[in-house]
Amino acid sequence: QxxxxxxxxxxxxxxxxxxxxxxxxxxxxxxxxxxxxxxxxxxxxxxxxxxxxxxxxxxxxxxxxxxxxxxxxxxxxxxxxxxxxxxxPDFESQYHCWGIQAKNKEQNFALAALTDPEIDFVTIAGEAGTGKTLLTLAAALHQVYEDKFYDEIIVTRATVPMGEDIGFLPGEEEDKIGPWMGAITDALETLSANPNGTDFERKSSVEFLKSRVKIKSSGFMRGRSFSDKIFIIDEAQNLTSAQMHGLISRAGPGTKVIAIGNLKQIDTPYLSASTSGFSFAMDR
CATH class of the missing domain: 2.40.240 (Ribosomal Protein L25; Chain P)
Known part of the structure; x- marks a missing residue:
């Protein structure tokens, strides 16, 4: 309740x-x-x-x-x-963003806010499967590759498991954070899909898009500052208000911050919909 x-x-x-x-x-x-x-x-x-x-x-x-x-x-x-x-602009029938069209007015609103250079902080909340991550990445890729408003895309998220924790992960920072970023990888594969292309072309296309997408752990963000970047905070509902404030304040000149989340998918027992940092950000 x-x-x-x-x-x-x-x-x-x-x-x-x-x-x-x-x-x-x-x-x-x-x-x-x-x-x-x-x-x-x-x-x-x-x-x-x-x-x-x-x-x-x-x-x-x-x-x-x-x-x-x-x-x-x-x-x-x-x-x-x-x-x-x-x-x-009518993203439902007239225009598209990186090949993606809106399926309803809410997705149209999302694409409009995501592609608007005047808006530097966007929060997107929605049920599972409503296209939050896909629309965000489509807009980000369009503004990095087509419009050239930003240099690259930085993605971070709270590393909170949905169920039982499987323990430590091997490798460097990107290796450890990789398994948490399955949603981003899935969305990139969808956005790079070419039904007429060969297997090699599809893989090359994914790698090409990934070259401008940097995956970072939210645990190492203190003191950093990003300029001319699109900074995506995924699964923002699992962050406390202090963590959310700390991440948003990483934005330097020319950076756009996008927070994505669903308050019904909070995985940490220490937060509720009213105490989540995502609610904190949307309320303000």
Missing amino acids: VANVGDELLFSGQVEITDEMWEAPGIDIKIDREDSQEFGTLITYHITAPWVRNWSINTHIYSDSSSNQTFRGQLRQVVDQTATIELL
Whole structure:
């Protein structure tokens, strides 16, 4: 029950504009259009309404209203009662990121936040199998190889076993942390898949992607600083608030931090959904 309550109390990152909100008295809407090289015409809504006051910057705003145009947007600014909402690129049907398209509005929101150079800290929470790691790596690879916004990708996670611990692992740091990073390896194999390629080409493609992905243990992060990197914190629900704060503060100039987790998959007995460092980060 505690886990469920903690999960429900966290902000979902999205707000719906319902028919009732659209039809409330005193609503004013202005629309600006601007040409964009990557995503065609950039459309911005300026909505003046009393219900925009408490919205948080970068919240995803959506409307599936029957009487108004369906849209997916991102809140860029709130001044008094006027909200500036930028229409998001349609990753569900029109655009893709490293060959990946969104299957619903939540994945569309995730890809938009992950590929937005203006947002340098993103938290992604979701059930098992909802594509958190895959979408994050697709966006990271796109920005490292295609856009060249960042130099490389650094991935870390708390080394907390799901069940019984199998003991010490041999090798250097990357060898020891390797077995914990199966989800990252699986996602890289999916993203490098070429159904028409030979076995050699597939293996070469995976190795090519891995060359820009560095796997690090969270236990050795104290005092480090990353510049111009994408820093991915996987399985963030197993971190304490102090550990999460310590990892986020590793970000130097030009670094984007992405924390991924699922509060229903906490593997350590010392944390709950309300005390997890992932909840701490999302709440703030």
